[in-house]
Amino acid sequence: MSAGELAGLGIAEARRRLAAREISSAELTADCLAAVEAADALNAFILKTPETATEMAAAADARLARGDGGLLEGIPLAIKDLFCTNGIATTTASRILDGFTPPYESTVTEKLFAEGAVMVGKTNMDEFAMGSSSETSAWGPVINPWRATGDNSQRSPGGSSGGSASAVAAGLALGATGTDTGGSIRQPASLTGIVGCKPTYGRCSRWGVVAFSSSLDHPGPMARSVEDTALLLQAMSGHDPKDSTSADVPVPDFAAAIPGDLKGLKIGIPREYRVDGMPDAVETLWSTGADWLRAAGAEVVDISLPHTKYALPTYYIVAPAEASSNLARYDGVRYGLRVAQADVNDMYAATRRAGFGAEVRRRVLIGTYVLSAGYYDAYYLKAQQVRRLILRDFEEAFERVDAILTPTAPEAAFAIGAKSDDPIAMYLNDVFTVPGDLSGVPGISVPAGLSAEGLPLGLQVMARAFDEETMFRVAGRIEDAAGFDAKPAAWWRGES
Amino acid sequence: MSVDKATVRRIAHLARIGVEEEELEGLSGELSSILNWIEQLHEVDTENVPPLASVNHATLLPREDVVNDGGDPDAVLANAPERHDDFFAVPKVVE
Amino acid sequence: MSANGQDLIQGASGEWEVVIGLEVHAQVASASKLFSGADTSFGAPPNSQVSLVDAAMPGMLPVINRICVEQAVRTGLGLGAAINRVSIFDRKNYFYPDLPAGYQISQFKNPIVGEGEVEIELADGRTQTVGIERLHLEQDAGKSLHDQHPNLTYVDLNRAGVALMEIVSKPDMRSAEEAGAYLRKLRAILRYLGTCDGNMQEGSMRADVNVSVRRPGAELGTRTETKNLNSVRFVEQAIHYEARRQVDLIEGGGQVVQQTRLLDTERGITREMRSKEEAHDYRYFPDPDLLPLELEEEMIARIRSELPELPDAKRARYVAELGLSDYDAGVLVAEKETADFFETVAAGREAKTVANWVMGDFFGQLNRSGLDVADSPVSAAQLGGLLDLLDDGTISQRIAKQVFETMFQSGEDARTIVEREGLTQVSDSSEIEALIDTVIAENPDRVAEIRGGKDKLVGWFVGQVMKASQGKANPQLVNQLLRDKLLAG
């Protein structure tokens, strides 16, 4: 067995081998931890937790030996540093949480650990999940394991769950948690050649997940196959009485929904997603994807989601508005950074100035502005109305079709720094994912091909609210047809 | 909509984010360009469209009125930047 | 006092009318907080009743308390107000060290309760209706202690997240007396309903007082808001001071500025709050962590059917059914504890006698000891026992008063005291006759005067005989026997 071989296993396969006692979680976890150690160049982790991982793996092995392993018993995962972890520092990639150790465990991680999952570390991300490139972290940018053919320059893994995406793509963990507010699971999944799923709003509890934009934040899974993603979502889902927006609906067996053809299903191709300047490879992949679904028995039809172009500006009112309020608690009083000043207002201003990075400050200012007296109706209220129209677009479309197929992102992984100076150019990366967050419908990105430069491209499948089963089945057929098995060259492996 | 320097200063104060005088110009430009881009929303006819605060698939489920939390000041205070006895301490506020 | 009963302020340039509205924050009677399971009881050590939700730790979320919602509905129904089937929780954003999240969850555009009214009674017997604008649910903030350290403020979050009902009146009051009567009446209603304990010293009820002045009948003037007054007296003090200050200001050529003020209770003056100087922009928006609050019609109907009898209805019943005077009924219903006490004693007894005892000896003793009805050492059952002894002739009225005093000191039952001290009324005529004979024998001069026609002296003999019996002789019997002996011959 060579280093990284176990870490490269799929979750479904690892579960089989663990259950058969062919491998132990200790071995599997050690292999992941070694891979993590050798991947510092990716800057995928803010905090590595090898000791915790080793203990968890031992406990998992004991349960496996007793034959009472959970759904994810012994499976090493990377946890986005937006999830609060009991007794383990949680930073949300921000200086403002310097020194903060939560005395509680987020519902999602608690559920994962209750099913036996092993945490290898806390992954790097855009600060407070605000970004699409994982460059705004106080711990520096995350690097995409993928490089363009014949070009050694560093690429962004997308964001904000870029650390989780890079960790999964580079084989440092078998899966990861992410959060998706404007595309932060699906877009990095697309840019790193993995699967990422944003479930229906209310499917996964937000309790213990550091809030960015409460009405848009969706915790969800990232993994290397549709089945693995389904297994993770299974473990993460369920009603949580501690989150008032959590839906009290049954959790189906998502993985069981994957097999089967698409006979009788109608798939919509929204014409508004054909945007200017989209690379040919993306355009071509999209129509190839439609062909695959037709071949699997689906009927593919053109549909219209007329308010698509307004989704981004709507998002850039709603998300900063909620964020400006959600981030008010970082005031240097009860936890985290405090910059000492004699006057309390000066203390707030100095603390928040030093603690928040430029993008977070920018969004808090925008959010404060759009909610302030005299601007509320023109911005915030208007955005809420347009949001209703965007939801209606989806409701009407889903009266005609069972799923919607789109590209996940308008382009493949871009160079680190390429969009740092132009916020709007950065925001445009989420043009296909933001509508799903605004409307709350589930979406998944499946790696489906390579760009002209040899970088991964994903296709997105969206479905009706709480119909993740259809979403997974359609995603499964794309996965089968695409046969995406490209891997990034392991250039990052340090000779440590 | 262009956001002038005075507005940036006012907003920054409301948000309690320190801003240096030299930064105001740049921020005013950045915020203005974002707001200008956002303003394409005004093309949309939203007459009689009820606002949507959140896509909710749940009804508000209340808790029962039982005391089952609190009682652990150390958990509450453990992360405090400045703690005096069992109080959080902040620079003096003048009422 | 003007013809229509309003207090007008006499300024240098003429009369001014004061316009007053109250925003009362009443702590909801509940075991746990509005959005967390932490304890609400008063007086706990600092930060010992704080959940991580109350401390606004990252990722914490609010979950609404069913009882708090029901209490708001109950209060709304008690105020005769409209209950809104759908209400919305909003965030009110501002920075203050005892506001952990940087926002207060409150209700802004869509409160749980709409318009209602409160009937108040004034000293001169007038009654008046004060409109209620709305009632909404919101969280309390924590407590800042500014006097514990020379340059630090200490923060205790025990109160943070406790449920409050903010009850906003219309600007319907025209004097400090009216405002005081409104506050007392509101407090009584809440206590009858059991939705707030009304304990103002502990901060369970605090009032923000909006005061403006105008020429009688003119447009509303600019108002000031004096915050956080926790007694009726402070409310009255603030109104007196503010009204006078505003009149003097305007008459001196100045203008009233809309601002938030604090009452300096020692000096009896108000001053501008430094921390509220800046123009506020609370950036209210619907809290995305909470869905709209939808109330079931059945829940509202159930609460309506369970409403207790409120003071106005009780007062009317005391007059109509128990034959009490309007004044007595008003005194007895003013506090729920008093009414409960009275009703317990009055059950199966003569209501007027009970009312006289409760309002006379009982209130007298309470006042002298500085106690509330709730702390009375004499229970309603015990007072009833005393009245029964009086009623069946076991003791005299005079002995009853004496026994009551002993009961109040010792907390014993009347019967125990009467038996131990041998206070049973003597109705045995031979025993009384013996006493009479002694008194007559000792006062031959006065006997002669009576026989000479001075009938009135019989009363003096009654007193002497009663004294000789140490008050135990049945006074009617003494009177009868004395008349027989002194006048018959």
Ligand SMILES: [Mg+2]
């Ligand atoms: Mg107020």
Ligand SMILES: [Zn+2]
């Ligand atoms: Zn209030």
